[in-house]
Amino acid sequence: MTKFTLRFSNFAILTFIAFSSFLLQAQQSDLSVEKIMQDPKWMGTFPSGIHWGIESENIYFQYNLENDPEDSLYKINISNQSKIIKVSQQEKENMIPRYGDYNDKRTEMLFTENGKLFLYNIRKASKKELIDLGERIIDPQFMADDSKISFILNDNAFIYDLDKGSITKLTNINKGTKREEKEKKLSDKNEWIQDENLELLEVVNQRKEKAEASKVYRKSKARDDSYAFYTGDKQISGISISPNGKYVSFNLIKRERGDNTEVPDYVDQSGYTKELPARSKVGDDKTEVELALYNIEKDTVFMVSTDQLEGIKDLPDYVKDYPDKEWEEKVREVITSPAYFSENGEKAIVSIRSKDNKDRWIAQLHLEDGSLTVLDRQRDEAWIAGPGLGWSFGGGTLGWLPDNKHIYFQSEATGYSHLYVLNVDNGEKKDLTPGDYEVFDPELSNNKKYWYLTTSKEGPDVRHFYKMPVMGGKMEKLTNMTGNNQVYLSPDEKYMAIYYSYSNKPWELYLKKTGKGEAKQLTSGQSEAFSNYDWRIPKLIEFEAKDGAMVPARLYTPSEETKNNAAVVFVHGAGYLQNVHQWWSSYFREYMFHNLLTDLGYTVIDIDYRGSAGYGRDWRTGIYRHMGGKDLSDQVDGAKYLIKNHDINPDKIGIYGGSYGGFITLMAMFTEPDTFTAGAALRSVTDWAHYNHGYTSNILNEPINDPIAYRRSSPIYFAEGLEGDLLIAHGMVDVNVHFQDVVRLSQRLIELGKDNWEMAIYPVEDHGFVEPSSWTDEYSRILKLFNESLLNK
Incomplete structure (x- = not known):
């Protein structure tokens, strides 16, 4: 870190010692980094992996009441809800699988x-x-x-x-190519030898003539209508059989992922450095997908053509930023889902996504000839995504209603992901769940008359479970606890197992009858050591960004007695993730660390910046073609909010985060030095051209096509702007964000002559740390960074 040479008078020294003594007395906590970052078992035992038994009598879940090395399977019978029973090995072996x-x-x-x-x-x-x-x-x-x-x-x-x-x-699908019988052409010399041999040896000649006659006979008796389909150099995936047995659809996939990378493991148990196979880089995914329809009655396969889809040749808007480049108008590559057949098997639909991420078509697949008719097209000049829209090979929420004429799907057409039905006969489409909120995991009831679905209708910070008529109408709310209610319906739909948590309460299991009434808590796993601390409920706030948007955040404020006028901004990872809500955070270690920081006098803000989940399409795509744009300015505006409203010293603001949060931290330290004095960048992307294809190409397109987006989004290009104190931390066997990222950045910082940074490396850690010693070391360094860089200002 930056070294300072200071000269003090005797008075100044005495004053400094007195002030330091005051800080030590005022800023105390029952928490410590070592306590927070130890094995999470110290917090207690909490259920996971909830599922019902097929007879709707038992709720099964992973739990640990006996201090086993790992969680085991337990159950609660609804007739005796106070007793948690460990499932025997024999019972596990005899259990009926939950999926069928x-x-x-x-x-x-x-x-x-x-x-x-x-x-x-x-x-x-x-x-x-x-x-x-x-x-x-x-x-x-x-x-x-x-x-x-x-x-x-x-x-x-x-x-x-x-x-x-x-x-x-039903089908005759074969791998590889058809082997045609071919007569082997003999050389002149060998042909002469064979003729001589046949002339001399009568028995050999007779056998040859008999074999040739048999071949002619077999060919004459072969079925003219026999059919076999060969996959060539492609793989079969997504086989779907129509309920009437007349049709089979399948995908043919040719995978070519380009140059895979390798991550060296320097601490392999063998004592030798081993290479871990890892992903390719963005722009290297050349996977090809075709959809085939096997018509059983016609005994033939139709290859489904997408060349005539509406807008299939459309160019993206960003091409206008490259006026000197000649853009070819051509049929775009697509990825098709498996076919979804109606319940009577007479109709089918398919979801089709363009590989440039701009379009999702839902089309009717005509079973007589494999042709397509578009039923719905969703175009997004950023990228297609959102709850229920699925990913590359899946259609997401998509299927048929029992009337065999209505399909259902989710779409962000209104700016929020909603549930739709569409009549394939007349094209009429209806939004069943209109409003400025999102819908999650809709499923049809057993009798197909209702929907069960989770929504954020009451606000983005809570999740509730509802029941709704199949063609829309009044939504009946079935949960009532504030927070997140993840519901697992019993197979007979009479009960709901609710996986519930609140801001300061980890996940527990509850049971409720499907309908009105209160939920009963079945598990209570907090340890005494964990529950003895008064965990804060962060205040949910909004502040105004420079573009007028209202940005949601969690705020942790210290007492007036301990307040040190310093602040820490936390940046959650994943980009598309929500952390401002009223349930137990997936960043539970960071949540506990924020309690520690607040005890020590820091004000902490945790922001759902642009790109975060939970707030609809516009928020999700706010980072398109410029990561480190609005997602970073939201952090800056959050810091300004703290300065204005919470008496924070502008020179005492730090920032930290991991993965995407590490990337934002680097951009903050390199491009906003007047705002952030110190930052800790953990497992951070430093150059987006070196990250994976599936995630990066959505947001920044491909480097070869849109280099502007990569140039302005990658921290390595802005390293010369570093002024504050920077900690870089990274696992060396990270197969997600490679250690190579920070190695390249460190060389850049060295060449720039920067001396106010340091790097902590973790030889045994992947992207998500596992070892408590690694967590403890990393967060001890973060706390030391903030204490030294912010409190000495």
Whole structure:
């Protein structure tokens, strides 16, 4: 760090000693970095992995009441809710898997186990093995006729008839290419030798003539209508079988990810440096995806063409920033989801996404010829995303209603992700959940008459669970606890297991009947050491950004007795993540650290900056083509808010964060030196051209096409602006944000002659730290940085 040479008078020395003594007395805490960053078991035991038993009698979850080395499976029976029972190994082995396919009456469920197909009778609580073919059966489904089952084996579709016990193979899909019989051309010399041999040896000649006659006979008897499909150099994925057994769709994928990187592990147990395989860099994903439709009756495959989709040749708006470049108008590459068949199997839809991330089409797939008709197009000049919209190969929230004419899906068309239905016959579309809030994880009820869904309707800081008629209408709120209510419905929908937390209360398990009434707490896992501290409830505030937007934040304020007029700005990671809310944060260590900082007199602000989740499309895309733009100015405006409203000394403001938060910290220290005196950048991206494709190309496009976006978004280009004190911390076996990032940055800082920075490296840590010793070391350095750089101002 920067070194200072100071000369004090005797009076000044005495004054400084007295002031320091006052600070030591005033700024005390029952917390310490060592306490906070120890193994999280010190906090208590908390449930996770909640799921119901198939008979709706037991709630199962991961827990630890016996101080085991790791969590084990426990259960609570709804008839005896006060007793938490550890599940025996025998019971675990006999448990029915939680995922399967039900018949229409929900009396039976299909599932696979060790590659075998089973049928479970829920009323009789009996399990029956149906098929063991010696190979792995996957994705069994009841067909439109519940007496038939479809399944997939070795990339082919099959039907099993429950009544007859027979198996029918629907498709003939083969890997590789067709092998044509070819006559081997002999050289002149070998042809002469063969003719001589046949002339001399009569038996050999007779065998040759017989073999040729047999070949001619087999060809004459071969079926002219036999059909086989060969995948060539592509892989099969996403096989989907229509409920009437007439059609099968599948994706053909050719993966070419470019040059993969390697991360050296210097502390491998072997004593040698080992190379860990890692991702490729942005711009290197050359995956190709095609959709195929296998028409069983016609015994042929149609390759689905997307060349005529509306807007398929549209260029993005950012091309106007490159007037000297000639842009070719061409059919854009797309990625298709598997087909979604209607319940009667007569119709199908597919979700299609452009690889440049600008378009999502939902199209009807015409089963007679594999052609497409667009039903809905969502265009976003930034990038398509948001709750329920899925990712590359998935359609997200997408499917059919039982009437076989309405589809449902989620869209950000209004600026917030909402649930829609659309009539495929007339194109009429309806937003079922209008308003300035978001919808999460909608699912149809067992009888298909209602939706169950989670929303932020009461505010972005809380989550509640609702029930709503299938075609929209009044939403009935089924939860009532302030915070986050993650609901797991029992299979019979009579009960809700609620995974609940509040700002200062970690997740616990509750039970409630589906409907009105109060939830009953089933677990209470806080340790005495954890509950003895009075954990703060951060104040939720909004401040105005320079562009007029109201920015949400969490605020931690010290008592007047301990206040030191210094502030710390925390920047959450992931970019698209929400941390300003009224539930237990995924950044629980940082939450506890903020309590410690507040005890010591710091004011702490935690901001949901532009790019964060939970606030709709405009907030999500506020960082498009300029990371380190509004997401950084929101931090600066937060600091200004503290100066104006909380009497913070402008020279005593620090900033820190990990991953995306580390990136913002670097940008803050390099480009806003008048605002931030000290910063700790943890596991930070320093050059976005070196990060992965899936995340980065959404926000910044590709480096070769949009270098402006990368140049203004990457901290390594702004390192000359460093003036304050900087701590860089990084795990050396980070296969997400590579250690190479900070190595390159350190060389840049060295070449620039900067001496006010230091680096802490962690040889055994990946992107998310695991070892308590690493957490303790890292956060001790952060606290030391702020104490030395901010409190001495």
